[in-house]
Amino acid sequence: MADTMQFDLVSPERSVASLAISEVQIPGADGDMTAMQGHVPVITTLRAGVLRVNGPEGSQDYVVTGGFAEINADSISVLAEKAMLVSDAKADELDALVATATKAAADATGEIKDAADKQLADLEALRVEIGI
Amino acid sequence: MPNLKDLKNRIASVTSTRKITKAMQMVAAAKLRRAQESAEQSRPYTERFNAVLGGLAASVGQSESAPLLLRGTGADKVHLLIVMTSERGLCGGFNGNISRLAKAKAAELLAAGKTVKIVTVGKKGRDAIKRELGEYFIDHVDMTEVKRVGYTDAQSIAQGILARFDGGEFDVATIFYSTFQNVVTQIPTEQQIIPAAFEAVEGAGTVYDYEPDEVEILRDLLPRGVATQIFAALLENGASEQGARMSAMDNATRNAGDMIDKLTIEYNRSRQAVITNELIEIISGAEAL
Numbered sequence: 100m101a102d103t104m105q106f107d108l109v110s111p112e113r114s115v116a117s118l119a120i121s122e123v124q125i126p127g128a129d130g131d132m133t134a135m136q137g138h139v140p141v142i143t144t145l146r147a148g149v150l151r152v153n154g155p156e157g158s159q160d161y162v163v164t165g166g167f168a169e170i171n172a173d174s175i176s177v178l179a180e181k182a183m184l185v186s187d188a189k190a191d192e193l194d195a196l197v198a199t200a201t202k203a204a205a206d207a208t209g210e211i212k213d214a215a216d217k218q219l220a221d222l223e224a225l226r227v228e229i230g231i
Numbered sequence: 232m233p234n235l236k237d238l239k240n241r242i243a244s245v246t247s248t249r250k251i252t253k254a255m256q257m258v259a260a261a262k263l264r265r266a267q268e269s270a271e272q273s274r275p276y277t278e279r280f281n282a283v284l285g286g287l288a289a290s291v292g293q294s295e296s297a298p299l300l301l302r303g304t305g306a307d308k309v310h311l312l313i314v315m316t317s318e319r320g321l322c323g324g325f326n327g328n329i330s331r332l333a334k335a336k337a338a339e340l341l342a343a344g345k346t347v348k349i350v351t352v353g354k355k356g357r358d359a360i361k362r363e364l365g366e367y368f369i370d371h372v373d374m375t376e377v378k379r380v381g382y383t384d385a386q387s388i389a390q391g392i393l394a395r396f397d398g399g400e401f402d403v404a405t406i407f408y409s410t411f412q413n414v415v416t417q418i419p420t421e422q423q424i425i426p427a428a429f430e431a432v433e434g435a436g437t438v439y440d441y442e443p444d445e446v447e448i449l450r451d452l453l454p455r456g457v458a459t460q461i462f463a464a465l466l467e468n469g470a471s472e473q474g475a476r477m478s479a480m481d482n483a484t485r486n487a488g489d490m491i492d493k494l495t496i497e498y499n500r501s502r503q504a505v506i507t508n509e510l511i512e513i514i515s516g517a518e519a520l
Contacts (some may be wrong), residue, residue: 109279111462112381113272128451129443142283143442144451167452169283169439178279180382180455 104136106152106175108161110182115161123175125168134170141170145179147196147221150154161187162229164196166224167219185229198223235505239499242491249487255321256480260285263414263473268507269413269421270466270468280413282407284438284456287449288427296446300453309346311401312426313392315408316356318375323411323479325472328419330359334409336421337364339488352388352465369400380469385462388473393454396425399410408464413480417471424460427453451485 106123108116122135126148134141147164167178181196200222204215239473291297314333316326333356337347348365351357352372361368372388374380392404404425409417441448 107275110274111273111276111385111459113271114275127442139440140438140446141442142287157425165451166455169279176279178276178283190335202493210237 101110102136103155104155104172106184107174107176108150110175110179116152116159116215117181118152118154118156120175122153124151124153125170125177126150126163130183134175137172137219140162140172143153143168143170145177147218148178149185149225150182151180157225159203160229162225162227163187164220185207188229193226197226235498235501237495238501242494242498245487245490245494248493249484252480252483252487253273256477256484257390259477259480263378263470263477266466266470266473267411269441270463270470271465273463275475275483277459280452280456280459284449284452287441287445287452291445291449298446298450298453300396300425301449301474302428302455304399306402307345309348309401309402310340311348311350311395312390312407313350313352313388313404313424313461314356314360315406315468316351316353316359317468318353318373319472322356322472322476323482325417325475326355326359328417329407329409331354332419332421334360334363336405336407337367350392353468380462380465382458382462385465386458389454389458389461392425393457394420406461407465408468409465411470412476414474417475420467422460422464424457427456434477 100207103121106116106118106120108173122133124131125143128144128146131148132143134196134218141184142206144167145165148162150161150163152159162181162185163177163179164181165231166177166182168175168177195218197230200215204212204219207215243518272317288301291301293340314329316329320326333349337360338351347364347367348369348372349360349367350372351360351368353374354371357368357371372389372391374384377384395401396404403423405421405423407421410420411417
């Protein structure tokens with residue numbers, strides 16, 4: 100099919116997904132964006148959030164926490180620090196991440212403080228979005 | 232000549248040693264397969280990551296705005312050596328080779344008048360270089376409890392190192408580990424991780440838009456890059472350790488076999504000698520009658 104593109108989602112430990120898709124919604128650091136075939140080449144960092152993939156085989160949601168996405172006209176690679184299907188996400192894992200972020204936000208000062216606060220807010224929002 | 236009982240005992244003990252080394256070899260072979268698998272699975276991430284980071288680093292270059300992790304502190308005074316070895320012994324020259332490389336590097340740096348600080352990961356390497364370089368140790372990461380190396384382990388090591396870097400404790404960081412080539416060959420490797428050294432990427436072809444801007448992305452990615460490199464090194468090390476153990480135990484098993492053969496021949500010879508002696512005594516006794 101002409102209007103699909105190759106999508107790869109990899110985490111440091113394994114390759115999570117590799118499939119043909121028609122569009123993907125990426126939680127970019129500066130806001131969500133949707134990429135389809137023929138997109139201008141972009142590299143963007145990710146915030147913690149939900150990555151939504153639509154393809155010929157239906158749609159799928161993944162939880163990602165930080166990393167970056169490399170978008171080309173006919174392929175997208177997302178390199179996420181943690182990546183898993185929303186259905187595989189566990190409440191306690193998320194709680195641990197939130198706890199770490201809370202601590203980091205409390206300890207941080209100055210410039211780092213904003214980043215830490217943002218990370219925490221993103222994680223909280225993520226938790227609400229996937230409802231666990 | 233040792234008596235028959237002693238020989239018999241020795242044969243029994245070498246036989247049980249051989250059983251143990253054989254079992255260790257088989258366990259190492261199974262673990263090696265797993266270690267290799269996880270090393271292979273992490274490769275796409277590392278390669279992609281380094282390619283993107285390399286491209287970014289090339290475009291930002293040595294400009295003033297580049298993060299410190301990329302362009303360095305400008306000084307070359309204090310070196311941090313991160314020596315990554317195993318938690319267990321009986322793996323041939325694996326730990327020795329890594330510590331030897333680290334020791335040579337430390338000696339070279341000290342001779343050049345630099346300050347050396349050492350962080351060890353894995354206790355075997357720590358023991359090996361403690362006598363000569365113990366005074367430079369600043370930290371140790373214990374991996375005894377880690378059954379299977381995960382990215383979070385690498386992340387926590389990286390966080391410790393980055394905190395020291397932010398605190399201005401060192402200028403240059405180098406990791407020492409072993410690259411897995413095959414079961415018989417593991418190459419001790421040193422790799423500079425701070426400031427980040429990238430292989431020059433020849434015009435990647437595509438010009439990317441960056442969101443947010445390049446410097447911002449680099450600031451986000453470089454710390455992750457340190458963790459990624461440490462993770463890759465830990466996985467390589469894991470595979471190398473099992474490979475080294477496997478070939479060391481294979482050798483030990485073979486040596487034990489040789490020894491058993493030799494001892495068995497000796498045992499049979501002395502048994503025959505004893506019989507001959509007894510015969511002579513009986514015959515000469517009978518003749519004397």
